[in-house]
Amino acid sequence: MAKAGMLRAEDWRAIIGLAGECRDLGDDATAWRDHLVRRLARMVDADLGSSGETVGHAGGPLRSVGVANWGFDHFTSPKVHGAVFAQVLEDPLCYDLVERWNAEQAREDGAASTRRKLVEDREWYASTGDDLIHRPLGVDHVVACWRTTPGDVRIGTTLFRGRGRRDFDGREVAIVREAHAVLASLVGGPLARFEDPSPRGLPPHMRRVLACLLEGDGDKQVAARLGLSAYSVNQYTKGLYRHFGVRSRAELLARWLRRAYPDPPSWLE
Numbered sequence: 001m002a003k004a005g006m007l008r009a010e011d012w013r014a015i016i017g018l019a020g021e022c023r024d025l026g027d028d029a030t031a032w033r034d035h036l037v038r039r040l041a042r043m044v045d046a047d048l049g050s051s052g053e054t055v056g057h058a059g060g061p062l063r064s065v066g067v068a069n070w071g072f073d074h075f076t077s078p079k080v081h082g083a084v085f086a087q088v089l090e091d092p093l094c095y096d097l098v099e100r101w102n103a104e105q106a107r108e109d110g111a112a113s114t115r116r117k118l119v120e121d122r123e124w125y126a127s128t129g130d131d132l133i134h135r136p137l138g139v140d141h142v143v144a145c146w147r148t149t150p151g152d153v154r155i156g157t158t159l160f161r162g163r164g165r166r167d168f169d170g171r172e173v174a175i176v177r178e179a180h181a182v183l184a185s186l187v188g189g190p191l192a193r194f195e196d197p198s199p200r201g202l203p204p205h206m207r208r209v210l211a212c213l214l215e216g217d218g219d220k221q222v223a224a225r226l227g228l229s230a231y232s233v234n235q236y237t238k239g240l241y242r243h244f245g246v247r248s249r250a251e252l253l254a255r256w257l258r259r260a261y262p263d264p265p266s267w268l269e
Contacts, residue, residue, distance in 0.1 A: 002187045006174045014043055015175065019182045022191060029192040033068035037157055040179055041070060044172040046159035048139065049074050049197035054092075054193050055145075055155050064089050065153070066194030076163060084136055096129035097142070105146050105154075107203040110184070112177035114168050127175040134163075143168040147184040155187050156180070197244050199256065204234055206243075212258055 007015075018039050025032040037051040041257075047073030055063050066088075072081040082166040090099045101117040102110050107232035115124060124130055134140060146156030157176065161168070186191060200205055205226075222233045237249070246252045 006171045007178060008107070008171075011043075011171070011175055012178075015179050015182055017181060018037065018043075019186070022183060023186065026186070026191045026265075027197060029194045029196060030068065030198075030200075032191055033066075034070065036179075036183070037068055037070045037159075039177065040157060041159055043179075044143070044159060044168060044175050045161075046071075046168075047141075047162045048075060048137075048158060049159040051157040052155075052213060054156070072137065076136065080136055084133055087132065095133050096124075096127045097144070101144055101146060105148075109180055110147040110177065111146065112143060112173045112180070114173060115121055115142045116167050131146055136161075138162055141165065141167045142174055143176055145180045147180045149187045151188070153183060153187075153193065204241075204242060206239055208238050209233060211239055213237065213240070214254065216235070 018036070021037055021039065022032040025035055034044045038049075041047070041049045044074030048069075050067050050069045053065040055065055058114055069081075069085070075081075076084075088095050097118060098113060101113065104113050104118065107189075119127070134142075137160070140163040141160060141161045144156060144158040147153045149152050156267045157180065159168075159176065183191065192198065199210060202210065205228075208226055209228075212225055217225065219230055219233045219237070222228070222232050226233075228236075240252065241247060244252060244255060246255060
């Protein structure tokens with residue numbers, strides 16, 4: 001098992017820096033995950049990767065809640081990797097390593113494992129996973145880490161190297177592991193889940209009203225700042241309540257205070 005002690009001081013600085021960068025994008029579940037997989041891939045010299053959430057691990061079928069991908073266009077056409085992703089989303093267990101990762105996580109939540117740790121080369125290169133997933137994508141070695149968060153939701157990242165490249169070493173595995181240990185405690189708080197209602201799902205005018213409300217403006221102030229009628233502000237505010245599942249302005253503000261989302265928000269463009 002890769003130990004945290006294998007990490008250097010600069011690795012810890014990079015991990016803490018990554019967590020801060022993700023927090024700056026934390027109110028957008030896709031944006032912070034895009035950044036996570038891109039930066040973590042560069043930290044461990046991976047060629048491509050995915051970061052997402054899955055549910056259903058306490059029993060019942062696995063279900064992907066959402067995923068962010070990076071780097072796949074450099075290896076295959078969108079048609080090829082789109083077909084591979086569709087297949088894995090429909091049946092995650094067609095990827096042989098999923099069951100092995102699940103077993104590894106059952107033994108130790110948050111464990112980071114390489115493909116070679118879980119299955120020997122001879123067995124892997126004759127497997128369905130290599131034939132249906134790795135070969136079409138042009139990848140071989142992989143490291144993955146999954147960690148459980150409240151609500152039986154697992155967050156995780158899977159990073160790949162192209163065929164012919166070396167395996168991930170112990171230090172690189174430890175970086176992936178410790179990055180997820182830091183980030184897992186923030187998911188559902190400063191880092192939005194995929195199923196959380198997102199401000200980016202709102203029309204631009206409603207986002208602007210939301211930004212004013214978060215700054216403490218009353219209806220008249222919002223109307224004056226945005227050049228809207230009081231009636232329009234009232235209707236937009238009701239729409240915001242419905243979108244975020246709250247019943248009052250106090251609940252809406254409490255949601256942001258509790259989540260400690262960034263200021264200014266990443267979605268206000």
